[in-house]
Amino acid sequence: MDSSEFKSVKREISGTVNDIFDDFEESNSRLPTMEEFQVIIADAASHYLGPIDQNAVDGINANLERQRIREKLLWDAAAEQEVAIRKRRDNDG
Template sequence: MDNSDYDGIKRDISLTVHDIFENFEESNNRLPTLEEFRTLFDGHAEQYIGPNDQLKVESISPHQDKHHEREQKLWRAVNELEAEQRFLRSEC
């Protein structure tokens, strides 16, 4: 994975992850569970990944495509940012 690509994804989604935590905590007086967070973020995921039918790449094996590659990068970054938010909010 290209590090600059991953860093760009993290930078792009960091505010979204922060806002999900902020809004959920404000509304519910608690942090979202892992499942709740992932459900909330899933609504934003396609915005960052792009539509599946336009990302096919012939050079990648038939079992993989550009959509899957981008989805993996996105969720790796999301998981890292989620962990950071949980850590920061647990110190409060």
């Protein structure tokens, strides 16, 4: 994955993570706990990544490694968004 692809994926995922926080806060009048966020992002990640056997052409080890890389991108974007939203909330509050 080159840097432009990484930036594109990160931007897309960051938007999704931001939407998760906004939707949760709007529905619950608070930010999600880490456990709640993990459940929500795991569902979003499985939707984004697709089933593990979807790309079985390369073999299972290649697919697992590709999934780990993509999941790391998701979690990095999620952590970045969580920090930004909590800082913004602290500054506003």
